[in-house]
Amino acid sequence: MMRVESGVRPRLEARIGTSRTMVYLTPVLAVILTMACGSILFAALGHHPPAVLSAFFIQPISSVYGLAELTVKATPLVLCAIGLSFGFRANVWNIGAEGQLTLGAIAGGGVALWAGDDAAAWVLPAMILAGLLGGAAWAAIPAFLKTRFNANEILTSLMLTYVAILLLSYLVHGPWKDPDGYSFPQSRMFADSALLPLLSTGTRLHLGAPITLFLALGAWWVMARMFIGFQIKVVGLTPAAAGLAGFSVKRLIWVTLLTGGALSGLAGLFEVAGPIGQLQPTISPGYGFTAIIVAFLGRLHPLGILVAGLFIALSYLGGETVQIQLGLPLAVSGVFQGMLLFFLLASDVLVRYRIRWDRAALPQEAG
Amino acid sequence: MAEQDGMAEQDRPARLQLSGISKQFPGCLANDQVDLALAPGEIHALLGENGAGKSTLVKIIYGVLRADSGEIHWDGQPVSIASPSQARRMGIAMVFQHFSLFESMTVAENIALGLDHGPDLDRLAAQVGEVGRRYGLTLEPERVVHDLSVGERQRVEIVRCLMQNPRLLIMDEPTSVLTPGEAESLFKTLRQLADEGCTILYISHKLQEIRTLCDRATVMRAGRIVATCDPRHETAHDLARLMIGEDFSRASKTAGGTRGAARLQVRGLSMAAAAMHGTPITHIEFEVAAGEILAIAGVAGNGQNTLLAALSGEQLCASAGDIRIEGQDAGDLGPRRRRRLGLAFVPEERLGHGAVPEMSLADNALLTGYERQDLLSRGSIMFSRTRDYAQRIVQSFQVVSGGVGSHAGSLSGGNLQKFIIGRELLQKPKVLVVAHPTWGVDAGAAAAIHTALLDLAGQGTAILIVSQDLDELLQISDRIAVLSDGRLSECMLTAEADIGRIGLLMGGHGRSEGDVNDAGGERRAAQT
Missing domain, CATH: 3.40.50.300 (P-loop containing nucleotide triphosphate hydrolases)
Known part of the structure; x- marks a missing residue:
């Protein structure tokens, strides 16, 4: 029934007092480890690692245009990640930011298409509002299902993502298809007044970037200084203590999901009213999913997310550069992002625990 | 006379002899050069406050933990106890404070699971009945544990130990879950066992029952043995003083x-x-x-x-x-x-209900104080007021901590309890x-x-x-x-x-x- 086993076995032992410095250093450590492993990977593929790393991380941002592109890519990532971080802090695992982003694009884009070519100046604010509401409405479905039926938001929000993408696909293949578009599945181009103003000529840098920066600072204020942020943290760390203090868990589920949905919806609207300029079947290369990595890489902290968003955006740009220059597959960015998350989570564990090698491991007792 | 008795005791090898046992945990020396000798047939109390090192010592005896240094002798032979199953083979049995029973299984099935080489269930049921009758531990082997009272569950644990004919029975705070009547019948069983030559190591911080039950008491404080005495000749107040190392006065209504x-x-x-x-x-x-x-x-x-x-x-x-x-x-x-x-409220569980372990004392003061202490202003937290409030709690209730910025989880149980009670009391409920x-x-x-x-x-x-x-x-x-x-x-x-x-x-x-x-x-x- 029981066996005494000998041999060496690893075991995780909690460290006393987690170093705060280390908690903030782990993302840096994860980045360094990712680069090291990436170098090994490139060397194995027969490339000179420094050249690849330079093409991946340096070249894309060695021009003003490159920096602007970096910001353009980081904007939706940061917006979605900040929205998600509210939920993650409260143990609300909304992983459907991609779907909420899509619905924001549909709602905001719908307003632009409805206003038509001679839209007045009010159309852009109306689109932004519609984008926020569209994303929030899509997130309201998992919120309702969770608070009413205790349905798992991971499943509902993820499944709704595919519904949202199919809905967009239906619209651009059907009712919203550009009549003069040679049957391409895309909507008409938005009117100029329905596009986000560009901040710098010759680049695609648009008004969404400063708005995102402003929202990140606002999110920091909410989490650090406001009581609602405190409630979110308490409910995430210790739900029973939140109950004792009289914080309504249901209310916080609604607040975090709606906020996350609204910010993701805004990200989608910025994409279609910014770089894309119309509705088309694919409006995001998975920003909503990558934002999960961004949120954790940024330690669920709004300002950390800002930095993490820029870094992950660079991995998108770098992936394109090495594809063009060195013929490496685009999947390299995905591999990089995956390695990064892996190293981040691993160093997270090791910051909190140390590995002990036990010589004679004890058998677990039955009963 | 007494000395001669002592000599006779020394001639016989102790059932269990610990010498110089030390165990270091990260950040705390749980056992520091502990010597302990248990004679055959004695009921020996191990007394000490929470965190004195009693549990660590007992886990070393039962093979759950390994000592960093020191020697263990069993019937005069040096031994190394590598696992609980080895301890059981040697004749050491232990009843834990928290029972390890499967709720949905019957009494007999639970006992069978705890035995290293159990007989088939029918014979086991007969044996359970026999052991039960002998020691006054009535149990119905076919009942499901789910339906048993706490006292009955403890009986299952004890019978499970007795099935192995132990020569050392360790009991960890056994009466904390019992009614006075149930405790009295447990004592009867323990005395009978001791009369038959089984040594009992009895862990408790209830002074009164140690005085009525035990032959000898070893008092631990901060990982060390500070005294060994005959509890029957000490007052509860003296034992308490040995335990906490200082004089204290009891409040009473x-x-x-x-x-x-x-x-x-x-x-x-x-x-x-x-x-x-x-x-x-x-x-x-x-x-x-x-x-x-x-x-x-x-x-x-x-x-x-x-x-x-x-x-x-x-x-x-x-x-x-x-x-x-x-x-x-x-x-x-x-x-x-x-x-x-x-209303103010102090829940049963301190960490995880009364306080958020990962948050600072200031944040934990805010947790329930926000309403009656006016710590909010239009949805924002007033940090200096919150820190002042936490500071007042720490000072008024002598909470030992690294300041109001230290995490609630870093406090000892007693200090955290003082903090939580202070937090509610300062709200003038x-x-x-x-x-x-x-x-x-x-x-x-x-x-x-x-x-x-x-x-x-x-x-x-x-x-x-x-x-x-x-x-x-x-x-x-x-x-x-x-x-x-x-x-x-x-x-x-x-x-x-x-x-x-x-x-x-x-x-x-x-x-x-x-x-x-x-x-x-x-x-x-x-x-x-």
Whole structure:
């Protein structure tokens, strides 16, 4: 029934007092480890690692245009990640930011298409509002299902993502298809007044970037200084203590999901009213999913997310550069992002625990 | 004479001899050069406050942990105990404080699982009956553990140990879950075992029972053995002083005093259990007046958690009038609005309910203080006020911590309990509900907490204490009632209360037989 086993076995032992410095250093450590492993990977593929790393991380941002592109890519990532971080802090695992982003694009884009070519100046604010509401409405479905039926938001929000993408696909293949578009599945181009103003000529840098920066600072204020942020943290760390203090868990589920949905919806609207300029079947290369990595890489902290968003955006740009220059597959960015998350989570564990090698491991007792 | 006896003892090898046992954990030396000798057939108490190193030492004896240094001799032979199953083969058995029984299996199946080489179930059942008869531990082998009381579950654990004919039986705080009557019959069993030559190592911090039961006592403090004595010749106060290493005074309620107006009224409160295996409560009625301390005694698992959730507002009542605070209907109000009426609440669990371990003391002060201490301004936290408030708690209650910025999880149990009680007391509540105020707290901190509660009552607060610790309740309460199977007995004046009757009530025997059966039926119905 029981066996005494000998041999060496690893075991995780909690460290006393987690170093705060280390908690903030782990993302840096994860980045360094990712680069090291990436170098090994490139060397194995027969490339000179420094050249690849330079093409991946340096070249894309060695021009003003490159920096602007970096910001353009980081904007939706940061917006979605900040929205998600509210939920993650409260143990609300909304992983459907991609779907909420899509619905924001549909709602905001719908307003632009409805206003038509001679839209007045009010159309852009109306689109932004519609984008926020569209994303929030899509997130309201998992919120309702969770608070009413205790349905798992991971499943509902993820499944709704595919519904949202199919809905967009239906619209651009059907009712919203550009009549003069040679049957391409895309909507008409938005009117100029329905596009986000560009901040710098010759680049695609648009008004969404400063708005995102402003929202990140606002999110920091909410989490650090406001009581609602405190409630979110308490409910995430210790739900029973939140109950004792009289914080309504249901209310916080609604607040975090709606906020996350609204910010993701805004990200989608910025994409279609910014770089894309119309509705088309694919409006995001998975920003909503990558934002999960961004949120954790940024330690669920709004300002950390800002930095993490820029870094992950660079991995998108770098992936394109090495594809063009060195013929490496685009999947390299995905591999990089995956390695990064892996190293981040691993160093997270090791910051909190140390590995002990036990010589004679004890058998677990039955009963 | 005594010396000669001692000589005779020394000639015979001790059943278990520990010499120079040390065990270092990260950040704390749990055992420091511990020497301990247990003679055959003696009942030996291991006494000490929480964190003194008792559990570590016992785990080393039972093979759960390995000592960093030191020697163990068993019947004079040097041994190394690598695992609990090896310890059992040697004849060491242990009854843990927290039972390890499978709820959905029968008594016999549970016992079979605990044996390294058990016989088939039928023969086992016969053996269980035999052991039970011999030691007065009646058990029905075919009953499912789920239906057993706590005392019966402990009997299963003990019988499981006895099946292996142990020569050393370790009991970890066995009476913490028993009624006085159940404890008395346990002592009988233990004495019989000792007479038959089994050595018993008895871990407890209940001084009175150690004095009645044990032949010798070893007192541990901060990882070291500080004294070995004959507890029968020491007063409880002397033992306590050895245990905490300083003199302390016990607070106690001065009798008399006038009862003010009712501040907390509970009328016909019934509620289903919130948790899976919780106990529902049925038609609870009581009142707590200004300046009064009402105690609710009872063995854990008799509806305490349901009652506490109903009082704190974490579970809302069926009707608003079930609970009235300061004369206002509060049954349908959540915790926040009840606090506004003047309620403060200390839950049973400190970390994970009363406090957020990963947050600072300042944040934990904000947790329940935000309402009555005015720590918010238009949705924002006023940090300096919050820190001041936390600082006041730390100072007033002598909370040992690394400042108000240190995490709640870094405090010792006693200091965290002082912090949580202080947090509620400084809110100047009209009504205070406290669960297990000194559970797992050392004697010094317990005295400080009792004094603070008595002071608060003196200022006119109505206090309700729910606890398993009968000594504590008798010491500081004005009136006492017993919660058993979700029903509350009548309230008695503590000064006139009959301990025997309280014991019977705690064991569920205080009511007529029909009542008990009835309640049992409801409980089963509620669980299905």
